[in-house]
Every structure is written in C-alpha cells, then in structure tokens.
Amino acid sequence: MSVKIALLGCGTVGTAVATMLQEQNGDFAERAGDTLELIGIAVRDLDAPRDPAIDRSLLTDDVDGLMAGADIVIELIGGIEPARTHVLNAIRGGATVVTGNKALLAAHGPEIYEAAAEADVDVYYEAAVAGAVPVVYGLRESLAGDRVESVLGIVNGTTNFILDEMETAGLSFDEALKKAQDLGFAEADPTADVDGHDAAAKIAILASLAFHTRVSIEDVPTTGIRAITAEDIAAAKRDGYAIKLLAIARRRDAGIELSVEPTLVPHDHPLAAVRGSFNSVVIEASGAGRLMFYGRGAGGAPTASAVLSDVVAGASHRVHGGRAPRELTYADLPILAREDSIASYRIDFAVEDRTGVLTRLSGAFADSGVSIAAVRQMQEEGGARLTVTTHEARTADVDAALAAITSADYVKEVLQVMRVEGS
Amino acid sequence: MSVKIALLGCGTVGTAVATMLQEQNGDFAERAGDTLELIGIAVRDLDAPRDPAIDRSLLTDDVDGLMAGADIVIELIGGIEPARTHVLNAIRGGATVVTGNKALLAAHGPEIYEAAAEADVDVYYEAAVAGAVPVVYGLRESLAGDRVESVLGIVNGTTNFILDEMETAGLSFDEALKKAQDLGFAEADPTADVDGHDAAAKIAILASLAFHTRVSIEDVPTTGIRAITAEDIAAAKRDGYAIKLLAIARRRDAGIELSVEPTLVPHDHPLAAVRGSFNSVVIEASGAGRLMFYGRGAGGAPTASAVLSDVVAGASHRVHGGRAPRELTYADLPILAREDSIASYRIDFAVEDRTGVLTRLSGAFADSGVSIAAVRQMQEEGGARLTVTTHEARTADVDAALAAITSADYVKEVLQVMRVEGS
Numbered sequence: 001m002s003v004k005i006a007l008l009g010c011g012t013v014g015t016a017v018a019t020m021l022q023e024q025n026g027d028f029a030e031r032a033g034d035t036l037e038l039i040g041i042a043v044r045d046l047d048a049p050r051d052p053a054i055d056r057s058l059l060t061d062d063v064d065g066l067m068a069g070a071d072i073v074i075e076l077i078g079g080i081e082p083a084r085t086h087v088l089n090a091i092r093g094g095a096t097v098v099t100g101n102k103a104l105l106a107a108h109g110p111e112i113y114e115a116a117a118e119a120d121v122d123v124y125y126e127a128a129v130a131g132a133v134p135v136v137y138g139l140r141e142s143l144a145g146d147r148v149e150s151v152l153g154i155v156n157g158t159t160n161f162i163l164d165e166m167e168t169a170g171l172s173f174d175e176a177l178k179k180a181q182d183l184g185f186a187e188a189d190p191t192a193d194v195d196g197h198d199a200a201a202k203i204a205i206l207a208s209l210a211f212h213t214r215v216s217i218e219d220v221p222t223t224g225i226r227a228i229t230a231e232d233i234a235a236a237k238r239d240g241y242a243i244k245l246l247a248i249a250r251r252r253d254a255g256i257e258l259s260v261e262p263t264l265v266p267h268d269h270p271l272a273a274v275r276g277s278f279n280s281v282v283i284e285a286s287g288a289g290r291l292m293f294y295g296r297g298a299g300g301a302p303t304a305s306a307v308l309s310d311v312v313a314g315a316s317h318r319v320h321g322g323r324a325p326r327e328l329t330y331a332d333l334p335i336l337a338r339e340d341s342i343a344s345y346r347i348d349f350a351v352e353d354r355t356g357v358l359t360r361l362s363g364a365f366a367d368s369g370v371s372i373a374a375v376r377q378m379q380e381e382g383g384a385r386l387t388v389t390t391h392e393a394r395t396a397d398v399d400a401a402l403a404a405i406t407s408a409d410y411v412k413e414v415l416q417v418m419r420v421e422g423s
Numbered sequence: 424m425s426v427k428i429a430l431l432g433c434g435t436v437g438t439a440v441a442t443m444l445q446e447q448n449g450d451f452a453e454r455a456g457d458t459l460e461l462i463g464i465a466v467r468d469l470d471a472p473r474d475p476a477i478d479r480s481l482l483t484d485d486v487d488g489l490m491a492g493a494d495i496v497i498e499l500i501g502g503i504e505p506a507r508t509h510v511l512n513a514i515r516g517g518a519t520v521v522t523g524n525k526a527l528l529a530a531h532g533p534e535i536y537e538a539a540a541e542a543d544v545d546v547y548y549e550a551a552v553a554g555a556v557p558v559v560y561g562l563r564e565s566l567a568g569d570r571v572e573s574v575l576g577i578v579n580g581t582t583n584f585i586l587d588e589m590e591t592a593g594l595s596f597d598e599a600l601k602k603a604q605d606l607g608f609a610e611a612d613p614t615a616d617v618d619g620h621d622a623a624a625k626i627a628i629l630a631s632l633a634f635h636t637r638v639s640i641e642d643v644p645t646t647g648i649r650a651i652t653a654e655d656i657a658a659a660k661r662d663g664y665a666i667k668l669l670a671i672a673r674r675r676d677a678g679i680e681l682s683v684e685p686t687l688v689p690h691d692h693p694l695a696a697v698r699g700s701f702n703s704v705v706i707e708a709s710g711a712g713r714l715m716f717y718g719r720g721a722g723g724a725p726t727a728s729a730v731l732s733d734v735v736a737g738a739s740h741r742v743h744g745g746r747a748p749r750e751l752t753y754a755d756l757p758i759l760a761r762e763d764s765i766a767s768y769r770i771d772f773a774v775e776d777r778t779g780v781l782t783r784l785s786g787a788f789a790d791s792g793v794s795i796a797a798v799r800q801m802q803e804e805g806g807a808r809l810t811v812t813t814h815e816a817r818t819a820d821v822d823a824a825l826a827a828i829t830s831a832d833y834v835k836e837v838l839q840v841m842r843v844e845g846s
Contacts, residue, residue, distance in 0.1 A: 016710070020568070020569075020710055024569075024570055027570065027635075027754075028567075028568065030635070030751060030753040030754075031567050031748075031751060032567075126565065132569075132708075132710070132711035132712065132714060133714065134557075134560075134561055134564075134565030134566075134714070137557075137560055137561075137564055137565040138557055138560075141557075141560055141564070141732065141736060142549065142557030142560040142729075142732050143557075143728070143732060144451075144454050144455075144731075144732045144735040144736060145443070145451065145727075145728055145729070145730065145731025145732035145733070145734060145735050146443075146447075146728040146731065146732065147447055147450065212450075212453070270717070273696070285555075285728060286724070287439070287443055287555070287724040287725060287727055287728030287731070288555035288718060288719065288724070288725050288728040288729075289555065289718065289719045289722075289724070289725055290718060290719070291555060291556065291557070291716075291717065291718035292715070292716070292717040292718065293714075293715070293716060293717075294693070294714065294715040294716075294717070295711060295712065295713060295714035295715065296711065296712045296713070299712075301709070301710040301711070301712070302710060302711050302712055304568075304710055305566070305568055305569040305708060305710030305711040306565075306568070306711075307568065308567075308568025308569065308710070309564065309565050309566060309567045309568035309569065310568070311568060312567040312568050313564060313567060316748070317745060320745070320746055321744050321745055321746070322740060322743070322744055322745015322746055323743055323744070323745055325454070325739070328453060328454060330453040331450075
C-alpha cells in the first residue's frame, strides 16, 4: 500500500514538489504513516523541455486517467479553467485536493468547499497564500481558540520588491518593475501583481478563514501601486513612514472591512521592515494579541514546502483517519463597502497662499465629522502645500470633506490621498 | 452531548482559559463541531480568592473524580509533580490532554507520549513553548513537508525584557531584573528564567519536533544571563550586535547541536529587533528558507489562546475522528556535546602592550585549527585589549586555543567569550 499522488502542472513549483517528494520520501512516509507515491504528472506538452530531475515516464496528458488512480491530487496549473474542472472532478472522485491556486479559491471557493463537504474529502491550500508562510494553518488551526480582530499582510512579493527598490535605490516605478522582471520576481504581464488583484485574492481567502464568513475577491476594494512615485516614497520616508501595498481585513462593529491599497506604515510597525520579495502577515487576536508570520511568499521550493506539508497532512488523514478543518461560514458577518470602512488618511493639498485657508479647510473636515490629527504647511513656488492627517474616520465622510474642499476656490488640487495605519 | 472539559489549575492562565471558554463558546462549538462544557476546575485551595469571572461552583479539590468525567483534561498546574501523575492518569483514562507544562515535557516527554500512543489519545502542548506564538503547530504540521535545518529562538520573555532594558535604558542586570519583577515579567525566584533553564526546556521540545529525535533538557548546554553587564551590551551595540539569550537547535552533519547562551546577534538579523518580553522563533528549512514567528510568549490571555486552539483541535478530533500528529523519533539523530558544536566566537583578551602579541595569539588559534575572521586592538591603561572574532569552528578547538593562550605570559586575562550568530 502507498498513498498515490497525482500532480497537475509541472512548472517551477510542480518541479520542486516532484523533486522534494523524491528526495525526502523517507521522511514523509514516517510523518504520514505510509509511502507517498507520485503516480504521474499531468502536463499540456509532453515534449516540452523539463528539469532533468523530472522522471519523464511520469508525464501524461490524460488528466482524468491520472486522477482516477490517485488518493491525493495536487493542482498547480493556476488560473480558473481547466483548474476548476479538474479540482471538482478530483473531489467528486473522492481524492484529497491540495492546491496553490489563490485565483480559483478567491473566485470559486464556495463551490469547491461545498463539493468537498458533499464528497467528504479534504481541500488544502496553504500554498495559495504567502507561499511558505504558514498563515492558513495559523488561521485555520492555531487561532481556532481565539477571536481574530484583524489581518494585515504584505502578501505580494512582487509589489513589495518594487516598492522596496523605489525606497532603497530611488528607482522609478517603471525602473523597479523592469528590475523585478529581469530578476524573475515579476511576470511579463505584471497586471495581477501591480494592480493588486493577487493580493486581493489572498486577503479574501484569509478573511474567510479569520472571520468564518464567505469573502470573495469582488468584496475587496483594490488599488494597485502604479501611481506611486519615488517622490511619494521619499516624502513618506521623511515623515517616518514606508509605503506598502497592505492587504487588510478587519473586524468592525458593523462588519468586515477589506482593503488592498498603498498604505503609509509607520517605521516602528513590524510590516514597515519587510524587505524585498518577502511576505509577512500580522494578525491581531483578542487573546493572543499581535502575532507576526514572516517568510518567502513565492518561488519554487518555498511554495513546494507549503504544498508538501498539506500533502503530508492529507496523506496522514487517509492513513489514520481524520479530516482537515472544513470551511466555516457560521459567523456570516456583513461585508462593509469601501465608504463604510474606517481609516486614517493623509491628504496633500496644493492651496492658495493666503490667510484663512487652514481655517476653511479644517472647517470642511469638521463639517463632515472628520477630526484632524495633524496639519503641516510648507511654502512652495506659487502657493503652499498643506498636509492633513485625519484621525480614524468613516471613508465616506472623508470623501465628503474632500468633495467640499475641491469645489472651494482656495484649494488648487488634491495631490494625494493615502491610508495610514497605526503602529 | 457536549465535549466535557476538566481544567487543572486556576492561576493566571487557567482563569483566562475559563473566561475565554465562557465568552466564546458559541464560536468554539462551531469550530469543534460540538459545545465545549467546562465541567470543573481542580484547585488546591477551594477558599482562595478568585477572579469574579470564575464560577466557584466549578471548583473542586478532587482531581481524579473530576478527570473521570472528562473528554479533555487541561493541565495548567506546572512543575513536575503532581502534574505528571495527573497527566498520566488522564491519558490512561482515555482523555485528550492539553498542557502548557514545558518543564514536564522536557523532562518526561517520552513517558507521556508513549502512554498517549498506548491509550490512543492526543497530547497537545502549543502553550508550552512561546505562548501564543504557534511554533509547535509550525514544526508539527506546517513544516511536515520540509526538512528543518535550524531553529533559533528568543523563547524566554523575562530574559529578553531584562537584556532589552539593559540595552535601551542602560540598566544593570540587577536593576533590570528588579524592574521585570516589579512589572510582573519575572518571578520572585527568577532562577528558571535568568539561568536559562526555561529556554532549555523549550528548545528541547522544539528540537524534538524539528528533528524527529528525542531531546531532553539535559541535552542542552545552558548558560544564563547573570554575568552580562551593561558595558558588555553597550560594547556589543557599538560593534553592531545585540546580546540575546538565544536558544539554538541546528542540524549538523554529525548530529544535532543545541545551545542556550547569551549570543551576539547582528543588528540586521530579525531576532536582534525583538523587544521587551516578546518571543520570536526563526526556523530555516531546506525548502521554505527562513520563516519567522513573532508574538507574546507569556501572559494569561496569550497562553490561554494557545491552550484553547489545542482544545478546539482535540475536541474536533473527538467529534469528527482523527488524531493529532504523534511523537516521531524515527530520525534518532546523535546529539552533539557542547565541544562538538560549531560556532563563531568573539573573544576579548587583556594583553601585554608589546610587539609580537598578535602574532603569537593568532598562531595559537591556528595551531588549534581555528581560523580568525577579524581582530581589533585597543590601547587601554596598563596594556591593550584585543578582540578576536573567529570563523565557524569546533567549540573544542576554540577551547584548546584558549587554554594554550591563557597559559602564555603575553595574555593577562580572557575577559569574555561569546557566541556570534551570522545574519
């Protein structure tokens, strides 16, 4: 007897999974209670060049035939189709599924979890969020005895690399993106990363786990980092902040607040120090307080490590009995629209250099119920720059204040509006 | 039906466990699949004052009677006896055991794990190491698909608080200890913390999990922080290091290296930035690379959070079937003595201020096969101070070099020998 494993996809991560399965199978067999046998690797092109570590006799283009003999199916194809069809077929066939496909889970998670519940099989997806950083385990298991209050993460290594290069080397966005592409940290089409969609998919998955509520990628107000300039980053740094693409899910009285957007993070916050393409997630829970997880969020071996921990857990359950934690949606909390989310904002205005401007501007904030935490005025050529940092306020109220202010004659331009996190 | 829970001990953590069980039972019931019912709290003194949140009708001094009706026994008594007897009785009676007792596990783990295997019940102990920081989950489950190379941790909040106060406020060891005691971070008898025994128990537990080998507290060469002075810390800081009480377990070709001792950690290492009473563990694994976990290592609510995650997991297994990962000892790696461990050391010598000293001193290191990475000489009153930093070397070879050097007439004194970690 052995636990039979089918691997779908043989890219960077798939190759690392196959290699580590082979090299460490003695260990994995002890941990799972039985040998793990890789029975085949489904690929689109049987003749494509492959890493020499890959046993070509395992390659097949018959996905259904391969899955028919498998106890565990590892899906590393990515994207929605045909991954969705294969995963559903694997589940209906009674196989345990291990996937690293955040796009699939963020868009079709409920369909997959329901199919798994019906077929009484496990679905694992540690690799879908933050690579080797065990944040899915953290939320599914090690915080099962607590109440999560917030999840804040740097969960996209590409954008963190770009922002870090802009901060440390003073590169422009385009230069930093080019460097990330040259080093293999960014894809030729970087849209999913730089526009925040990848981070939005991940925070949707984490929020679902943290708050026992179905959250999909469409629920996450998302802004990417294309508009960030090296000057923005330098100015933020002078004021004691790093600009990070933060993915945020936070419990509020009225429901769950979600956000993916460039955010000012104070230098004494642990997420401000996350360098390069590393990922980090900070979870606040009512009992545990602040927990931080940090590590490699992408790459073949780190992601394969996460996949294989799920494979060992799934294999152990097939050998010894037991089940992975199921999708829990009992809390079914409301999901707040962006307007109802609560945040501090830092806003830069170009204003006329005349008396009374500050009074009128702060009056406009007060009229909208927004309280100001700090104001700074700097003389510039042809006018002045006013920087206002608000206390925490409803985003709709900040929007209303800005609408009133921009229609006034003393303000020339709203230069920038950026969310600010506390320490 | 409900899952019946017996709590042994009602100190700070026990009180927090009872309170959180009551406040969040609706959540826990959803996650575990059934209501968790606290059927009693065993205490030594029924009449002692208690937090008003504790339902006094649950208190009992009949431990065996209480455990007889329990599905899950939470042991929060601490120390070896009577905790050991109660835990063994609970296991033999068929109950799942959740414990936060590192001293018990580090000294009697094998006896407890064997009893659990024989009775086919789960033993959980997330709370025994680093409080709310889920490092036991990390090693037992989320790295089950990888090969751990090293575990480095700040796992004792008391000593980290003391060292941090010495660094940031310039306090002496005694002043910092007094402050820790006043703030409740250190006990009246601080021996277990400041002499490193608590950290040694924890790294023994983590090493057992990381390397699938039985490691006991006696295997860990341990030095505490009593000898560290504010001057040592200031000098280290000037050279770019923090002094931390690191607990280390590392895979070497010859076996497992273990150490608890004050260690120079370069400022760009993530552990150098761990402030106050926080805990942090850095794990290096061959696939995952470097992972860091960070959070509160002690305190009622953080430790209760870890206890309750174990309770929810154990309850879920009783409701749905399945088992926690068992003790794995298949690797059975040799445990290296201190002399065979490999490390860099920084050594301060008071030497005669005459020519040829450096040549003879570096010759003594070379004769013992120890390679020098850096040397610095400073003039002092009545002589000179030489600071030598070695490359990684066998500790026995460094000891031999030091023995040869101290017997020579050009060296007045070996002022300090301290282990150095890389970045």
